[in-house]
Amino acid sequence: MTNLINTKVQPFTATAYHEGKFVPVTEATLTGKWSVVFFYPADFTFVCPTELGDLADNYAEFQKMGVEIYGVSTDTHFTHKAWHDTSDTIKKVQYPLIGDPTGRISRNFQVMIEEDGMANRGTFVINPEGEIKLCEVHDNGIGRDAGELLRKVKAAQYIAAHPGEVCPAKWKEGAATLKPSLDLVGKI
Secondary structure, eight states, rough: OOOOOOOOOOEEEEEEETTTTTEEGGGGGSSSEEEEEEEOOOSSSHHHHHHHHHHHHHHHHHHHTTEEEEEESSOOOHHHHHHHOOOHHHHHSSOOOOETTTTTHHTTTOOOEETTTTEEEEEEOOOSSSEEEEEEEEEETSSSOOOHHHHHHHHHHHHHTTTTTTTOTOOTTTOOOOOGGGTTTOOO
16 A cells, blocks of 8 residues: 555546435545545445444534545445435435445545455545545454544644644644644653
8 A cells, every 4th residue: 555645636436325316526526625535345234334324423513624524335326325215324424425336436545455346444534635634444344433533634624724733642622732843852
């Protein structure tokens, strides 16, 4: 896996199921605002609905921060609609669910499991310029936490707005940050 941090999102064209409609989505859709692209292995599975439900429960908080969430799996947009229509957990999802049946988006983000035709659990935070600022990939047995993702997006937004500052471990909004300098070396 090559380092995707600070690289631009590669071109793609896809269809998402969103708010009862099929809508086009491209890499340009991810620009102009903060975005989270959230890959998961497949619809109608076990850990995936718990993660998508957790994001749905926290979606309003992401929206307040100007962040759009995009769920992506190698299922089709038709499968996303069927899952939405049959699962009480997925009915809560208000963010777009992108179909990636060719695996192009999953390959672009380097999360494709070729032998399975599915994606690893990958989370990517993208700034308004279309640059990847956070990249995490998990084993498919490890579920993610939307609260921790919120904290990381807040940190990414903070450092983007405050050049020269960094957010230390466990940083929470409103907490002290650091200004890297020679004077700090060996004092932390």
